[in-house]
Amino acid sequence: MSYQPTTDSPQQARKSLQGWRKRRGERLMVPPAEFTSYYGRAVLKEPTWEATDIAGYLFLGGLAGASSVLAAGAQASKRTELERASKVTAIGAISLSMVALVHDLGRPERFINMLRVFKPTSPMSVGSWVLSGYAPLAGLAAASRITGRAPRLGAAATAGAALLGPAVASYTAVLVADTAVPAWHEGFRELPFVFVGSGAAAAAGLGLLAAPVAETGPARRLAVLGAAAELAATARMEQRVGLIAETYHQGRAGTLLRAAKLLTTAGAVGGAMLGRRSRVAAAASGAALLAGSACTRFGIFEAGRASVKDPKYTVVPQRERISAADGFADAEPADT
Amino acid sequence: MTSDVAAAVGYQDPPPRKGFFTDTSVCIGCKACEVACKEWNAVPEDGLNFTGMSYDNTQSLGADTWRHVAFIEKPAASRSSVSLGMPTIGPPTGGTPTDRTPISSDVQNQAVPDVVAGQTQNAGTPDFQWLMASDVCKHCTHAACLDVCPTGALFRTEFGTVVVQQDVCNGCGYCVSACPYGVIDQRKDDGRVFKCTMCYDRLSVGEQPACAKACPTESIQYGDLDELRERAQQRVDTLHAAGMADARLYGESPDDGVGGNGAFFLLLDQPEVYGLPPAPVVTTADLASMWKHAAVAAAGLVVAAGVAFFGGRE
Numbered sequence: 001m002s003y004q005p006t007t008d009s010p011q012q013a014r015k016s017l018q019g020w021r022k023r024r025g026e027r028l029m030v031p032p033a034e035f036t037s038y039y040g041r042a043v044l045k046e047p048t049w050e051a052t053d054i055a056g057y058l059f060l061g062g063l064a065g066a067s068s069v070l071a072a073g074a075q076a077s078k079r080t081e082l083e084r085a086s087k088v089t090a091i092g093a094i095s096l097s098m099v100a101l102v103h104d105l106g107r108p109e110r111f112i113n114m115l116r117v118f119k120p121t122s123p124m125s126v127g128s129w130v131l132s133g134y135a136p137l138a139g140l141a142a143a144s145r146i147t148g149r150a151p152r153l154g155a156a157a158t159a160g161a162a163l164l165g166p167a168v169a170s171y172t173a174v175l176v177a178d179t180a181v182p183a184w185h186e187g188f189r190e191l192p193f194v195f196v197g198s199g200a201a202a203a204a205g206l207g208l209l210a211a212p213v214a215e216t217g218p219a220r221r222l223a224v225l226g227a228a229a230e231l232a233a234t235a236r237m238e239q240r241v242g243l244i245a246e247t248y249h250q251g252r253a254g255t256l257l258r259a260a261k262l263l264t265t266a267g268a269v270g271g272a273m274l275g276r277r278s279r280v281a282a283a284a285s286g287a288a289l290l291a292g293s294a295c296t297r298f299g300i301f302e303a304g305r306a307s308v309k310d311p312k313y314t315v316v317p318q319r320e321r322i323s324a325a326d327g328f329a330d331a332e333p334a335d336t
Numbered sequence: 337m338t339s340d341v342a343a344a345v346g347y348q349d350p351p352p353r354k355g356f357f358t359d360t361s362v363c364i365g366c367k368a369c370e371v372a373c374k375e376w377n378a379v380p381e382d383g384l385n386f387t388g389m390s391y392d393n394t395q396s397l398g399a400d401t402w403r404h405v406a407f408i409e410k411p412a413a414s415r416s417s418v419s420l421g422m423p424t425i426g427p428p429t430g431g432t433p434t435d436r437t438p439i440s441s442d443v444q445n446q447a448v449p450d451v452v453a454g455q456t457q458n459a460g461t462p463d464f465q466w467l468m469a470s471d472v473c474k475h476c477t478h479a480a481c482l483d484v485c486p487t488g489a490l491f492r493t494e495f496g497t498v499v500v501q502q503d504v505c506n507g508c509g510y511c512v513s514a515c516p517y518g519v520i521d522q523r524k525d526d527g528r529v530f531k532c533t534m535c536y537d538r539l540s541v542g543e544q545p546a547c548a549k550a551c552p553t554e555s556i557q558y559g560d561l562d563e564l565r566e567r568a569q570q571r572v573d574t575l576h577a578a579g580m581a582d583a584r585l586y587g588e589s590p591d592d593g594v595g596g597n598g599a600f601f602l603l604l605d606q607p608e609v610y611g612l613p614p615a616p617v618v619t620t621a622d623l624a625s626m627w628k629h630a631a632v633a634a635a636g637l638v639v640a641a642g643v644a645f646f647g648g649r650e
Contacts, residue, residue: 038406038611039389041396044518048509069637073645106507106527113487113506121620124510125486166634173633174626178484178619179513185619188626192633200637204644221644229636315608318615 035319037311044180044308053104055301057097058172059294062199063206064093065169066226068138070203072162073218075155082219085210086203087142090161094135094168123175130171134164169199176304182314183248183307184300186241193233194300198293200226201264205289208271208282216282220271223289227268230296231261242320244313247303256299263292341477341496353496354539355561356548356599357568358470360610361575361583363555365391365468369403372550376535377402380523390466396611397471399523402532403547406610408467469610470547470556473498473519473532474587475598478618481511481520481531496561496598497534505529516594516616534599561598572602580604586612593617 037043047054071086073079102111114128137160144154173195177188184191200222207219234257238245248257267288274281307313342350373379382400387393390407397404475497482490482498489504490511500520507527511520520531535545543549548558557564565588575583582604587597593616607614 036606036608038408038609039387041611042518043608043611043613045398045512045515045521047513048507048522049513066637069641073641077645104509106509106522106529107505110487110506113489113504114508116504117486117488119483119486119488121483121623122486122510123623123626124484124508128486162638166637169637170630170634174623174630177626178623179510180480180516180518180616180619181513185622188622189629192626192630193636196633196637200640218641218644221647222640225640225644229640311608311611314613318613319608322615 035315042309043311043314046308051301053100055298057100058297060093060097061172062169063202064090065165066199066203068161068165072158075158079215082207082211082215084145087145089206090138091142094138123178127171130167134168137161170196181304181308182244183303186244187237190233190237194230197226197230198296201289202293205286208286213279220275223268223271227264243316247307253299253303253306256295260292260295260299263288342494345492347494350494352560355564357557357564359555359602360469362553363468364553365405367405368550369470369547372546373403376546397519399521399530404471406469410465412463412465472599474517477595480514480618483620484510484514495539499533499536514619
C-alpha cells in the first residue's frame with residue numbers, strides 16, 4: 001500500500017500518448033503510463049480561492065470589460081438602449097467583482113495593501129491597478145449616461161473604459177495561468193482567447209437580453225465572434241495540454257465545460273438566426289450566452305482544482321519533460 | 337548569479353547566500369527538526385491525525401508545518417543498485433548491471449561506514465528499506481511565491497532567503513497557487529499565509545536555524561550555499577562509489593527550472609517518491625509570453641467589436 005505506484009488506465013495513458021504525438025510530432029517510445037507519488041498525496045496546494053468569489057469574478061470581470069467595448073460602439077453608432085444597458089452592466093459587474101475580490105481575501109480589511117506596490121511580475125498587482133483605473137471610468141460613463149449630465153466627460157470616460165475594458169477581460173487569464181496549477185498554467189497560450197471570447201459572448205448576451213431588437217445587430221455579431229473564438233481556443237487548448245486535458249472533461253469541471261459549449265453555441269447560433277425577428281428569442285439567446293460564459297469560468301476554475309488534487313497531473317508532465325530532455329533515454333529506471 | 341540573489345534585489349554588500357543541505361541518507365526520522373521548528377517559531381498545532389502513512393502523521397508542509405519528515409517503506413528489492421562485483425553473503429548472483437542484489441551487510445558495515453543509517457542493517461536480510469526525508473521550503477532562486485505576491489509581503493532577505501512579512505500579507509492566496517512545491521499555505525483562522533523563514537531571526541544574530549541545530553545526525557546542514565553544494569557533491573560521489581546508485585541531488589543545480597534551491601536535498605529515490613515534483617519550473621518563466629498572448633486577445637476584442645458594429649450591412 002505504501003509504495004504502490006499509481007497506474008493510469010490504458011485509456012488515460014493513450015490519451016497522454018496522443019497529446020505527445022500531436023505536440024512533438026514524434027513517437028513516444030516509453031509511454032508515461034506509470035508514476036509514483038507519496039501515498040497518492042497532491043504535490044501542490046489547492047488554491048485557497050472560493051469558486052463563487054474568484055470564478056464569479058472571472059465571469060463578471062469579462063462581462064464588464066467587454067460591455068465597456070460594446071458600450072463605446074453603441075454610443076458611437078447611436079444605439080442608445082444598447083449603450084445604456086452595456087454601461088450599467090459594466091459598472092454593476094465590476095462593482096460586484098470588487099466585492100467578491102475583497103471578500104475572498106484572508107484579511108479583507110487589508111485590501112488596500114494591493115496598491116502598496118506595483119509589481120509587473122504579479123498579474124494580481126497589475127490587475128489591481130487596472131481595476132482601480134477602469135472602475136471609476138466605467139462608473140463615470142454610466143452615471144453620465146443615466147443622468148444626462150456632463151456628456152463630454154461621459155464620452156471621455158466611455159472611451160477610457162473601452163480602452164481598459166479589453167485589459168480587464170484578458171488579464172484574468174494571465175492571473176490564473178501564472179500559477180503552478182497544471183490545468184491553468186499549461187493552457188496559458190489559449191486561455192486569454194478563451195476568456196476574452198467568453199467575455200465578449202457574455203457582454204453580447206447581455207445586450208441581446210436588455211436592448212431592443214433594432215439595436216442588437218452588433219451584439220448578435222459579437223456573440224458569434226466571441227463564441228467562435230472561445231470554442232476554437234478551447235479546442236486547441238484541450239489538444240495541446242496532453243494528459244491534463246482530462247481535467248477539462250471529467251467530474252464537475254467536465255459537466256460545466258460541456259454545458260458551457262452547449263449554451264454558448266446555442267446562444268450564438270440562436271441569436272444570429274432568430275434574434276433579429278423575435279425579442280423573446282433574442283432574450284433567450286442572450287441568457288444562454290451569459291450562462292455559457294459563467295459555466296466556462298466555473299469549469300476552468302474547477303479543472304484547476306482537479307488538476308492540483310491528483311499528483312498525476314503534476315508528476316507525469318514533468319516526467320515527460322525530463323524524458324524529452326534526455327532524448328527519450330530515461331535516466332532513471334522506473335521502480336516497480 | 338545564484339549566490340548574489342540578495343545583491344540582485346538591491347542589498348549593499350550582502351552576506352553570502354545561506355541555505356540548507358538536507359542529506360536524507362542519514363535521516364533517522366526522529367522529527368527533532370519538526371519539533372525544534374515548532375518551538376522556536378511558535379507554530380500552532382497542525383492537527384493530531386492518524387494517517388496510516390508509515391510514521392508520518394504530519395502529512396505535508398503547510399501554514400502550520402514548516403519542516404515535514406516523510407517516511408517511505410519500500411522493499412529493498414526495488415532498489416536498482418549496481419552490482420559492485422564484490423563477494424557477498426548468500427546465494428551467488430548473476431553480476432549483471434540489472435541485477436537487483438542488495439548490497440551485502442559486509443559492504444554496508446565496512447566499506448561504507450556510517451552512510452546508510454536510513455536503512456535496515458539486519459545482517460543477511462536487507463529486504464526492507466526505509467526512506468526518511470525532512471522537507472522544507474526550498475527558498476528558490478526564482479521564487480514564484482515572491483514574484484506573484486501583489487502586496488510585497490513576500491520578500492528576499494539579505495541572506496537570499498524568502499520570507500513573508502506578516503504585517504503586510506492580506507491573505508490573497510496567490511502564492512499558494514504559485515508555489516511549484518506546494519509549500520506555502522494559508523492559515524484558515526488567521527487568513528494570512530505562513531511558511532519557513534529559515535529562522536530569519538536566528539540568522540540575523542549569527543545563529544543557525546532551529547531545525548539544523550536540533551538535527552542529531554547532521555542530516556540537516558546549514559551554511560553558505562556555495563559551500564553546501566560542494567559538500568553535497570562530495571557526499572553523493574561517496575555514496576555512488578559505495579554502490580548506492582540511487583543517491584542523487586535534488587534542487588542543487590542553478591540550471592534547473594527555479595534557478596536552484598536555497599534548500600536542496602540528497603535523495604535515495606526519485607523525487608516524486610518523497611512527494612517532491614520531479615522537474616518544477618517557476619511559473620513566471622512564461623509570464624512574458626502570457627502577457628503577449630493576453631495583449632493579442634485584448635486587441636482581438638477591439639477588432640471584433642469594430643467588425644460587429646461597422647462590418648455589418650445594417
